[in-house]
Amino acid sequence: MPQKEAVNSWWHYYGKTKNVKFPGAQMETGFSRRNNEPGPRVKVDTVCTGGAMRFPALFIILSVLCFAACYNAGPSSPDFFITSIEFTGDSTGLDSLSRGAASVPYCAFTIEWNAPLPDTRFEYRVYRSLEPGIENNPESAEELTVLLSTLWVDSDELEWNTDYYYVVKAIPSRGGDKWSNEVVVQTPASPFPAPGELSYQKFLFKNCLLSWEACSDSTFQSACLLRSWQEDIEHSNYPRDTLLITTDHSAGQFSDSTITDRFPRYYVLAVSAGEDIVSYSNEVCFTPGADIPWFLDRNFGIYEANVIDYTDFGLVSRDSRRVYFHYWNDYYNSGTVRGIDAVSGNYFGSMNYHRIFCLAERPDGSVLVTYMNSDQSYHMCNISEDISCVLQTADFDRALSCVFETPAGILCSSENKALVLDPSSFEVIDSIPYEFTSAVSFDNLNRSFVLTGSGVKALTSSSLEYLGTINGSYTNIQAGLDGNLYCFSETGVEWYNAEDLSFQGNYAFPANTRGAAVLPGREYLVYLYHRTDVAEDYSLDIYDMQNGEFMGTVGGVPSLIGWGVFLYPSRDGDFLWGFLSGNACSTIDCFSVTL
Structure with missing residues (x-):
């Protein structure tokens, strides 16, 4: 005074x-x-x-x-x-x-x-x-x-x-x-105690370390660290957790290691100078896995067991807005192509064929489908991107098991060779001696790669000239935005420089891995495998290939043992589509990825 x-x-x-x-x-x-x-x-x-x-x-x-x-x-x-x-x-x-x-x-x-x-x-x-x-x-x-x-x-x-x-x-x-x-x-000086600034740091996979500066000790009596699912803790009536009560006004820290899910948490430090005289620090929000890939949503389980028997391949469009998948329907004894809007999750369009072999996106966004009719005749059709109509059809005397379009033409794998089709007329204009099961390209490098039984063949995209072979027994290949070609096998993944085919690194999968993919542009490897140490049958692991760091595990993926697991990342790496196929039914899950 x-x-x-x-x-x-x-x-x-x-x-x-x-x-x-x-x-x-x-x-x-x-x-x-x-x-x-x-x-x-x-x-x-x-x-x-x-x-x-x-x-x-x-x-x-x-x-x-x-x-x-x-x-x-x-x-x-x-x-x-x-x-x-x-x-x-x-x-x-x-x-x-x-x-x-x-x-x-x-x-x-x-x-x-x-x-x-x-x-x-x-x-x-x-x-x-x-x-x-x-x-x-x-x-x-x-x-x-x-x-x-x-x-x-x-x-x-x-x-x-x-x-x-x-x-x-x-x-x-x-x-x-x-x-x-x-x-x-x-106005008079504030009678409320002055709380210190609150901040946090992420550590491990889902934990955060909260820190605060020293509080004013002139009127300080105690401080409480509060956590809630709802923001604006000071004014909200939403339930909150009291993580810590301290009578020490000096700077402090608290490690919150109790988070087991993927939802944001809000934190604030409440400082008391007596009954009902409480002031609040700034509020911070921590989202588990917000600065590393985190699989948020699994929201596209589809149909009943008597409708779908298995799903064995899918396709994500280049603009990452559309997802196409094929499934076999025992009830109708036919195959179906369906589409999902990747933004809304709504289904759009479908077409039925007796037996579908392959789906491939064309540069204009339309989709190539190779299939067999009930009379054992083989065909390829070009359907619109919304699966509303057939744009073009061609007949063949053999099955086309895999299709891939390059500037030199449409490659169609069939019986120990690959046919090269004219992109406009679908007429055969050439062939190369490689029957393949998967193909990718690097447009900026004029490189295309086809996966054959004897390894991965490197070709020029413009003329299909042979450049070399990466030897190995691989099950799938994928093009990374970092200029590396990723070659998957049953035991792990290897990656090679797409320009000179030099070896860059490898990673061994745990036992019982059933599917794997790389998130483009981030070079994070994700793989689904059977875990015996936790209650969940299957879990997704995340691995940073650039820094050689294991990032964490997401459990709770359903076990559908049978035809297998197929993982298809979007082109920009924002989400990963998992096609999990079982003996009696299949599910299609979308795992959203946020940074």
């Missing part, structure tokens, strides 16, 4: 003046407390001398009697001014306790002004600003209220230890508007 001494029923306060002009007195006066301590209500005694101001001890009210606005606010009416402004909040919580209410400090000012003219009806508008000069720029101020009386209590989101400027505008039923003088007042 400022220094004081009793003089009859008055106190002498020695403090800094606040630049409020008083008419006729040719003086500036005001009040501010030392050391930012909360003080009582203040009334200015304009007849005090000697640099000291005298205040009544019982009702200390700051009265501001001004005919002219301060800070060059513009002309105001000499007959209209703010007569008093009084801090009527509770800076300690004690006033509330004396009334039997909760001891929650708050800020409020009661403002009074005179009526400019007797027997005249006025509408008054009260303005508040953090800067002076409201009359000259009322748009920059906040209009608090419109009323007919000459008193207003302002408790609207006032901050502690802050200067506020007030002006009242009087609007008569007729005649010109009148502006009062402008006054400035300061």
Whole structure:
């Protein structure tokens, strides 16, 4: 508190003046407390001398009697001014306790002004600003209220230890508007403890380390670290977890290692200076796996067991917006091609064929389908991207087991060789001596690769000229955006430079791995395998091939042992489609990936 001494029923306060002009007195006066301590209500005694101001001890009210606005606010009416402004909040919580209410400090000012003219009806508008000069720029101020009386209590989101400027505008039923003088007042220093800044760091796969700076120890009693599923913990009634209670105001840390799912968590540090006097730190949000791939959604399980027997291949479009898959239907003894909108998850279009061999996307977005009819005839058709119509059909005397389009033509694998078709007419124009089961290309390198029984053959995309072989027994190949060709086998994956075929690295799968893929552009390897150490039958592992770091495991993938598991990543690596095929039924799962 400022220094004081009793003089009859008055106190002498020695403090800094606040630049409020008083008419006729040719003086500036005001009040501010030392050391930012909360003080009582203040009334200015304009007849005090000697640099000291005298205040009544019982009702200390700051009265501001001004005919002219301060800070060059513009002309105001000499007959209209703010007569008093009084801090009527509770800076300690004690006033509330004396009334039997909760001891929650708050800020409020009661403002009074005179009526400019007797027997005249006025509408008054009260303005508040953090800067002076409201009359000259009322748009920059906040209009608090419109009323007919000459008193207003302002408790609207006032901050502690802050200067506020007030002006009242009087609007008569007729005649010109009148502006009062402008006054400035300061709220007391905050009685609430000051919490330290809260931050977090991710560690391991789903855990975070929370840290906070030292809290103010002047009013500190305790601190609680709170966690919730819902943001804005301070104002939300949503349930929250109390992770830590401490009476130490110094900086601290807490490791949250209890998260077992993939949903965001919100954290805040609540600091108490007594019952109901609580302040909150900044709020932070931690999403498990937000800075590494994390498989969020598995939301496309399809059909009943008597409808689908197995799904053995699929296709993700180049723009990553469409997914095509084939499944065999024992009930109808036929194969079906269906589409899924990768954004909404809605199905679109379907076509039925007796036996489907392959799906392949063309540069224009349409899809090639090779199939066999019930009369054992072989065909290839070009269907629209929405599977609404057939654009073109060609007949063949042999099955086309795999199709891949290059600038040199459409490659169709068939009986110890690959036919090369004209992209427009589907007529055979050439052949190469490689029957293949998978093919990829690197357009920027003019390289195409086909997987054969004796290894991976490298060809030029423009002329199909043979460039070399990567020897090995592989089950699938995939092109990475890093310029590497990924060659998968039953035991692991190897990757080679697509330009010079040099070996770059390898990774061994755990036992019982049933499917694997690389997320393009991120070079994260994902593989699904059977786990015997946890309750879930299958789990997805994530491995960073660039940094050689194991990233974590996602469990709970259903076990569908039978035809196998097929993983198809989108071109940009944002999601991974898993086609899990079983003996009696199949599911199609979409695992969304976020960074």
